[in-house]
Amino acid sequence: MQSISKSIPKRDHFPKISGRAKYVDDLQIEGLLHGKILRSSVACAEINEILIPDLPNGYFVIDKNDVPGVNSVHVVDDDTPVFSDGTVNYVGEAILMVAGRDLKVVNQILKQIKVIYHEKQPVLDMMKSDTIFYQYGYTKGDWESAFRDADKIIEEDFQTGYQEHVYMEVQGMIGSYENGKAIIRGTMQCPYYVHTAVKRAMGFESDKVQVIQEEMGGAFGGKEDYPSILGCQVAVAAYKTGKPVKVILDRNEDITCSPKRHPAKMHYRAAIKNGEVTGIDADVVYDCGAFTTLSPVVLQRGLICATGVYDFKNLRVRGKAVKTNTVPNGAFRGFGGPQTFFSIEMFMDHLAKEIGLDSVRLKERMVVKQGDDSATSGKYHFHVPFPAMIEKLDQISGFRKKRETFRHQTGRYRSGIGISLVYHGCGFTGSGERDLIKGVVKVVKNTDDTVELLTAGTDMGQGLKTVFAKIASDTLGIPLEQVIVQNPDTDRVPNSGPTAASRSLMVVGKLLQRAAEKLKQDWKPGEYQEVVEKYVHPDFMIPWDLSKFQGDPYPDYSWSANAVEVKVDTLTATTEIVGAWGVYDVGTPIDMAIIIGQMQGGFLQGIGYGSMELLGVNEKGVIRNNSFSDYIIPTSMDVPNLVTEVVENTYDNGPFGGKGAGELPAVGGAPAFVEAMENALGVNLHHTPFSQEDAMKVLEALKK
Amino acid sequence: MVAFSNGYLVDNLTEALKIRSEFEVTPYAGGTDLMVEAKDDAVYLFLNKIPELRRIYSDDEYIRIGAACTYTEIFENTLTPQILKDSIDYLAAPAIRNMGTAGGNICNASPKADTALIFYVADAKLRICSASGERILPIEDFYVGRGKTVLQRDELLVEILVPKFGLEHYYYKKVGARQALAISRVAFAGLFSTENGIITRFAMAFGSVADTILRFRDLEALFVGKTMTEAKSLRDDLIAKYDQAIVPIRGRVSADYRKSVCMNLLEDFLNQNGI
Numbered sequence: 001m002q003s004i005s006k007s008i009p010k011r012d013h014f015p016k017i018s019g020r021a022k023y024v025d026d027l028q029i030e031g032l033l034h035g036k037i038l039r040s041s042v043a044c045a046e047i048n049e050i051l052i053p054d055l056p057n058g059y060f061v062i063d064k065n066d067v068p069g070v071n072s073v074h075v076v077d078d079d080t081p082v083f084s085d086g087t088v089n090y091v092g093e094a095i096l097m098v099a100g101r102d103l104k105v106v107n108q109i110l111k112q113i114k115v116i117y118h119e120k121q122p123v124l125d126m127m128k129s130d131t132i133f134y135q136y137g138y139t140k141g142d143w144e145s146a147f148r149d150a151d152k153i154i155e156e157d158f159q160t161g162y163q164e165h166v167y168m169e170v171q172g173m174i175g176s177y178e179n180g181k182a183i184i185r186g187t188m189q190c191p192y193y194v195h196t197a198v199k200r201a202m203g204f205e206s207d208k209v210q211v212i213q214e215e216m217g218g219a220f221g222g223k224e225d226y227p228s229i230l231g232c233q234v235a236v237a238a239y240k241t242g243k244p245v246k247v248i249l250d251r252n253e254d255i256t257c258s259p260k261r262h263p264a265k266m267h268y269r270a271a272i273k274n275g276e277v278t279g280i281d282a283d284v285v286y287d288c289g290a291f292t293t294l295s296p297v298v299l300q301r302g303l304i305c306a307t308g309v310y311d312f313k314n315l316r317v318r319g320k321a322v323k324t325n326t327v328p329n330g331a332f333r334g335f336g337g338p339q340t341f342f343s344i345e346m347f348m349d350h351l352a353k354e355i356g357l358d359s360v361r362l363k364e365r366m367v368v369k370q371g372d373d374s375a376t377s378g379k380y381h382f383h384v385p386f387p388a389m390i391e392k393l394d395q396i397s398g399f400r401k402k403r404e405t406f407r408h409q410t411g412r413y414r415s416g417i418g419i420s421l422v423y424h425g426c427g428f429t430g431s432g433e434r435d436l437i438k439g440v441v442k443v444v445k446n447t448d449d450t451v452e453l454l455t456a457g458t459d460m461g462q463g464l465k466t467v468f469a470k471i472a473s474d475t476l477g478i479p480l481e482q483v484i485v486q487n488p489d490t491d492r493v494p495n496s497g498p499t500a501a502s503r504s505l506m507v508v509g510k511l512l513q514r515a516a517e518k519l520k521q522d523w524k525p526g527e528y529q530e531v532v533e534k535y536v537h538p539d540f541m542i543p544w545d546l547s548k549f550q551g552d553p554y555p556d557y558s559w560s561a562n563a564v565e566v567k568v569d570t571l572t573a574t575t576e577i578v579g580a581w582g583v584y585d586v587g588t589p590i591d592m593a594i595i596i597g598q599m600q601g602g603f604l605q606g607i608g609y610g611s612m613e614l615l616g617v618n619e620k621g622v623i624r625n626n627s628f629s630d631y632i633i634p635t636s637m638d639v640p641n642l643v644t645e646v647v648e649n650t651y652d653n654g655p656f657g658g659k660g661a662g663e664l665p666a667v668g669g670a671p672a673f674v675e676a677m678e679n680a681l682g683v684n685l686h687h688t689p690f691s692q693e694d695a696m697k698v699l700e701a702l703k704k
Numbered sequence: 705m706v707a708f709s710n711g712y713l714v715d716n717l718t719e720a721l722k723i724r725s726e727f728e729v730t731p732y733a734g735g736t737d738l739m740v741e742a743k744d745d746a747v748y749l750f751l752n753k754i755p756e757l758r759r760i761y762s763d764d765e766y767i768r769i770g771a772a773c774t775y776t777e778i779f780e781n782t783l784t785p786q787i788l789k790d791s792i793d794y795l796a797a798p799a800i801r802n803m804g805t806a807g808g809n810i811c812n813a814s815p816k817a818d819t820a821l822i823f824y825v826a827d828a829k830l831r832i833c834s835a836s837g838e839r840i841l842p843i844e845d846f847y848v849g850r851g852k853t854v855l856q857r858d859e860l861l862v863e864i865l866v867p868k869f870g871l872e873h874y875y876y877k878k879v880g881a882r883q884a885l886a887i888s889r890v891a892f893a894g895l896f897s898t899e900n901g902i903i904t905r906f907a908m909a910f911g912s913v914a915d916t917i918l919r920f921r922d923l924e925a926l927f928v929g930k931t932m933t934e935a936k937s938l939r940d941d942l943i944a945k946y947d948q949a950i951v952p953i954r955g956r957v958s959a960d961y962r963k964s965v966c967m968n969l970l971e972d973f974l975n976q977n978g979i
């Protein structure tokens with residue numbers, strides 16, 4: 001272990017664990033108004049009329065007519081309105097806001113408002129959608145010949161469900177308007193996204209918008225796009241009322257209208273010849289919900305991952321992201337990867353059975369290595385440590401032996417063990433880092449020789465402040481206490497880009513390291529100094545061409561090998577997770593405890609996605625289970641034996657060899673769990689979440 | 705007595721019953737059900753400082769559990785039968801178990817109540833008091849439907865009387881959506897005893913299946929007093945009768961799933977007891 005990996009207490013640990021940390025809802029602001037949003041109760045309609053009661057003094061209704069700039073929230077595209085433009089497109093869409101001193105009165109007013117809808121038939125099934133938001137595709141090799149010459153062609157359909165983030169702190173923002181300037185503070189991953197969006201909605205210049213991130217209680221991707229929407233809404237409300245306005249969603253509201261992981265339907269075909277998989281063809285549909293938000297990039301990543309970690313010489317991948325009248329989906333740890341990774345991993349398991357091999361054998365045989373072409377005709381430029389990782393996985397889980405023992409089982413309990421091999425491409429997809437983000441950091445040395453790191457990077461609990469401080473302190477050779485990292489405020493920090501895409505440590509951390517190196521060379525005790533560092537695109541990368549969908553979408557990849565062992569009770573169809581083992585390559589861990597924490601939490605989240613996290617939308621487009629009693633996520637009791645280990649495979653372009661870590665662990669849990677269920681039940685399975693009820697159906701069918 | 709803006713805190717049962725008879729109050733034990741959707745205008749009668757509701761002791765026939773004893777207290781008490789401990793072990797999580805009470809579990813009248821299921825199968829009785837007197841009724845007679853009980857507006861549940869004998873040989877299984885903090889999707893409890901080859905006790909209760917916890921005494925009676933051989937010959941018939949009797953309602957999980965689990969567990973219970 002490198003010395004920098006030695007763990008230290010996280011910077012937000014004591015404030016959060018002691019309850020001292022102040023979240024946006026805790027802030028006391030003079031003259032604050034409470035806002036509550038009136039949301040659509042139907043999935044698809046034109047609004048004929050809105051009947052608003054007489055408002056008491058000091059109470060306001062804010063709607064689209066109050067937006068001073070453009071009534072649209074910039075995410076990737078601009079189709080999301082700040083407030084409904086006269087139509088509603090999903091249950092939960094914001095129509096207007098009521099704001100005033102007393103939240104109870106606000107709620108009463110909200111109840112009295114009547115919206116007269118002219119309802120239309122909503123589209124709820126992604127396969128029936130006729131609105132394609134985005135569409136991409138690519139091929140490699142001669143996939144047509146592969147299928148033409150095949151001995152056998154195997155076709156299967158896969159399906160993955162929603163996943164809700166369940167961050168502990170719900171979405172919340174305070175907007176204020178002072179001296180011609182809109183100030184937005186709240187819980188958010190990407191202050192500059194909010195900044196850009198608010199600027200446009202308000203029609204303001206850059207210096208008339210200030211965005212401040214407050215202490216954050218979790219995000220998992222769920223606070224990448226939504227804060228831009230809420231940020232615009234509170235900005236408009238503050239502008240209209242002249243008072244600071246706070247909007248904190250309640251949990252049911254948050255589950256109803258905040259983004260989730262895109263449900264997906266995937267059709268896969270494989271060409272088999274002489275016992276080898278000679279071609280693969282994937283056709284993917286992602287359900288965007290009613291607006292586009294981050295969907296183009298989510299789909300891109302999904303398609304890049306569609307053929308997994310395997311070296312297929314001939315392939316075709318196609319996919320589209322379609323509109324339905326449901327809540328807009330967005331970023332969620334893994335960002336499009338978990339859906340297709342689930343499919344390709346399950347498909348490989350099934351293909352192995354066809355060929356007569358154990359799935360791990362087939363996977364090992366086909367796994368990519370350094371120098372191989374990637375699916376998108378880019379390259380795996382660096383060492384791929386799968387052989388060592390799989391060995392380590394076997395050591396800690398004993399999966400090879402267990403596979404044999406679990407072959408033929410009878411009796412009440414059935415065991416199974418499943419394996420998945422996945423990656424997460426580090427950083428923004430495609431040429432985003434170079435063309436869109438162009439990250440900048442600033443390092444300031446004060447006259448007392450303390451050093452402040454100015455970036456737009458946000459700490460949502462993942463430990464960013466801590467690792468940034470470690471990088472600077474180690475590089476400069478100064479004590480950690482001398483390094484200051486505060487929550488970003490766009491008036492103070494340059495735009496180092498969003499805190500997303502597992503990019504912050506690898507990209508922004510590297511910029512900080514370079515800035516610190518420069519500062520160290522030029523260190524003048526007692527003097528104020530500033531170093532600004534700008535993103536440099538790695539020159540080894542094969543340029544990404546989105547129109548062809550070719551090139552290197554990422555400079556490097558983080559890898560993981562996962563095993564999940566289950567024991568199914570055939571009487572109740574309940575499943576005990578006997579063990580879950582993950583081996584990860586995230587480059588150099590900049591803090592071992594943080595990495596293990598991320599790996600364990602992500603793995604558990606992935607297992608939840610595969611097993612119990614079921615979100616249902618009824619025939620009217622209403623999310624049925626928008627509460628914690630009905631949306632079930634795993635607890636530590638569900639996977640008590642959760643073992644995570646890292647192999648060190650340094651990435652030279654990352655600080656101290658570190659690369660992306662945050663999202664990787666959420667990718668491999670679901671396929672490993674579902675393969676374990678296949679192994680236990682002796683059938684092929686095709687969807688997440690694979691629930692108790694699903695298991696019971698299989699067991700009942702086997703009885704017959 | 706201390707009066708708060710939202711209710712009354714009393715330290716003895718007499719006073720509690722007096723307040724209960726004079727005011728429109730909501731009894732508040734651990735609050736773990738009440739606080740999920742707290743009503744702004746409710747006036748509470750806080751029960752947790754009333755000694756008569758906080759003790760666990762036994763007499764010749766019963767283990768008597770104070771209605772406001774927390775799960776943790778019940779779990780840690782040596783008088784508590786193992787079947788009840790098992791149900792507590794799978795109930796919610798430690799924080800809820802430190803606050804939640806068996807009395808609250810019963811009075812909330814949910815068919816999903818985990819300890820109520822045990823009291824059902826065990827033939828427990830409830831001691832209910834008001835300022836004007838007391839009554840003791842079998843737990844089955846306490847319920848009229850989902851969330852509905854025969855408790856009068858001046859009454860409090862004071863004690864749960866659990867028979868001391870015949871609980872040793874039990875079968876218990878709770879099926880939730882996860883390993884902890886899980887509301888029952890199906891829960892099953894069974895008791896079985898024989899004396900000299902004759903079945904003396906045969907009881908089964910099903911939770912989370914219908915509007916109230918289910919027990920079919922007429923079907924149980926088919927086995928009681930029979931020899932094991934007789935019971936074996938009646939087995940298929942009994943299963944068929946339960947198959948007819950159990951009609952689950954659809955909830956968070958399908959009726960089919962619930963039904964399958966009930967029947968599987970019932971059969972397993974018979975198997976385990978050699979029938």
Ligand SMILES: Cc1cc2nc3c(=O)[nH]c(=O)nc-3n(C[C@H](O)[C@H](O)[C@H](O)COP(=O)(O)OP(=O)(O)OC[C@H]3O[C@@H](n4cnc5c(N)ncnc54)[C@H](O)[C@@H]3O)c2cc1C
Pocket residue numbers: 730731732733734735736737738739740751771772794795796797800803804805806807808809810811812816817818819855859860861862885886887888
């Ligand atoms: C996160 C969570 C998890 C849970 N998990 C489970 C679980 O796994 N299994 C389960 O069965 N339950 C579970 N519950 C429900 C709840 O914890 C139990 O039902 C508990 O026993 C309620 O007891 P209490 O003392 O908190 O009741 P309270 O909330 O205080 O009261 C519940 C009801 O009973 C009435 N009441 C209480 N005591 C008396 C009395 N002595 N006389 C008359 N009326 C009275 C109250 O007026 C109220 O109507 C869970 C609840 C939560 C919040």
